[in-house]
Amino acid sequence: MSHAHTSLRTFFIRGLQSAFFQRISVSNLRITPLQLLLMLAITTAASILMGRLVIIGPAEFFPKALLWGWLVVLLLLWLCWYLSDHARERGLPVQAAALFAIGTGQAFALDVLSTLIYIVLIQPQGLDGSIWHWGLYIGVTMWAALAFWLLLTRATQVRGRLILLAGIFAFGAPLIVHFAQAPMYWLPQEEESASLEDSLQLSQEKLETQLQLAGKQRAALKPERPGVVDLFSISYAPYGDDEVFLRESSMVNAVIEERFDAAGHMQELVNHPATVESLPWASLENLERAINRAADLMNTEEDVLLVYLTSHGAQNGELSATLWPLEMNMLTPQTLNLWLDKAGIKHRVIVVSACYSGSWIAPLQNDNTLIMTAADATHTSFGCGSGSDLTFFGRAVFDEALRETYSFEEAFQRAAPVIREREEKAGKPDGFSNPQIYVGEKIRPVLQALQHGR
Secondary structure (H helix, E strand, O other): OOOOOOOHHHHHHHHHHHHOOOOOOOOOOOOOHHHHHHHHHHHHHHHHHHHHHOOOOOEEEOHHHHHOOHHHHHHHHHHHHHHHHHHHHOOOOOOHHHHHHHHHHHHHHHHHHHHHHHHHHHOOOOOOOOHHHHHHHHHHHHHHHHHHHHHHHHHHOOOOHHHHHHHHHHHHHHHHHHHOOOOOOEEEOOOOHHHHHHHOOOOHHHHHHHHHHHHHHHHOOOOOOOOOOOEEEEEEEOEOOOHHHHHHHHHHHHHHHHHHOOOOOEEEEEOOHHHOOOOOOOOHHHHHHHHHHHHHHOOOOOOEEEEEEEOOEOOOOOEOOEEOOEOOOOEOHHHHHHHHHHHOOOEEEEEEEOOOHHHHHHHHOOOOEEEEEOOOOOOOOOOOOOOOOOOHHHHHHHHHHHHOOOOHHHHHHHHHHHHHHHHHHHOOOOOOOOOEEEEOOOHHHHHHHHHHOO
16 A cells, blocks of 8 residues: 555645645655656646736747746755655655655645736736735745745755755745746737837838928917917927827827917927827937927017926936837937027926936926926836836826816826825835926916916
């Protein structure tokens, strides 16, 4: 009877029990090589299935991922054999393969548990990459390591240096598995990738159309209205790889037109494959020309120019710009300030929706300027990923608060606590973005006059 093999079901049950730190006996368990191979096949197939469940939308199977991780498996199998051999020297009948099989069942149980938690709690809340997601990731890793170490030490009753050896392997192997960026069994497919790539193949017709768009947009602008404080605006979205900036630019223009009667005074510059034939590119040249054109039509002593910048930002103050296959230069606050000064733009509202955008305040501030930034100089903003509809900042300040007030300053004050609450709920990993506002003393009465004219 002692040589009869044990059913695979028993190993999965014992693995589940040991995963929750229960003490179990392995001395009476036997497993054949064929059973062990079948168990590995079952757990691998289940991992492939669970990997598909956590990806929403189309995905492609990546067979090379099957080759990853087997060195760790062999090392753990050797550790089970090594410790079992020492256990037998003390009269403990521990079979290495059985010990390894229970560890496999243990890992399978925790894999299922963590996948269920992700599908039920993390994924529906949009918390991918958040502190909650990372907490689950790291917590399950350490849980698995502790459970496996307890299994090894209890079953083999090792002591001294063998306990240290077991700890190194038990804790080291899961850390290697989780942090070595193992290939996933499934790779998400971008549904629009093919169409976007096709649209980026610039034909002569598209290039000629694009060259005319900026000129047509500038020519369509209307001059200021005498005796009225007019708001002119330029939205600038230079990062063409993420659609969120295109959506944000469109939203801001809609709000500005509705709230400040700005129709005919707005220019929109966007880098995105979908707008190559409809909107001028967000290039530095087009931005400088847009500023000069606005200055030509404004009463610079009376009217206000709003410049809304939305993109990814760098800690050195550069605003990211991409539009494959073109090379796009990046905007800096110093360059923008130079162009505004040269154009004679006096009253300015400058909004920078980007990471680290607080660094833009010092180069741009003066008594005639209001500046709002989505973050301070040392923190990232949030909601600028490809899956976002709008950035947290743009949504809270313009799409929500500014629809209820005509004051930029009041809209910012209303939005700041909302942004903090949403970032905390989403588990923003580097802390609150800490949006900034600077209001020059001489711009206040001008903006009040703008409000009263609505």
